Amino acid sequence: MESSLITCDVCGCHKREVNHWFTSKRNPGRSKITFDTANAIYRSKSGVKHICGIQCLNKLLSQWAMRAIEAEIKAAAAKKSEGNDESERV
Numbered sequence: 241m242e243s244s245l246i247t248c249d250v251c252g253c254h255k256r257e258v259n260h261w262f263t264s265k266r267n268p269g270r271s272k273i274t275f276d277t278a279n280a281i282y283r284s285k286s287g288v289k290h291i292c293g294i295q296c297l298n299k300l301l302s303q304w305a306m307r308a309i310e311a312e313i314k315a316a317a318a319k320k321s322e323g324n325d326e327s328e329r330v
């Protein structure tokens with residue numbers, strides 16, 4: 241029997257014998273996320289999330305995509321306001 245219980249980082253359910261789990265890892269410094277099957281990775285590593293199935297994987301991917309889009313919009317707005325500052329000085 242497993243010594244530690246694996247919990248989904250999206251919905252909080254516990255891993256059982258037959259369900260198909262995934263892992264994801266996100267590098268906060270980059271706009272990149274990776275997913276993998278969770279066949280061998282059951283130890284908790286920093287930055288690795290456990291996902292109980294496709295539904296939670298989709299949820300996590302949607303959240304990541306929304307954050308990535310927001311970050312791009314903020315970066316574009318910051319760049320635009322820098323441009324405006326320069327034109328106001330003229």
Ligand SMILES: [Zn+2]
Pocket residue numbers: 248249250251252253291292293296
């Ligand atoms: Zn889940």
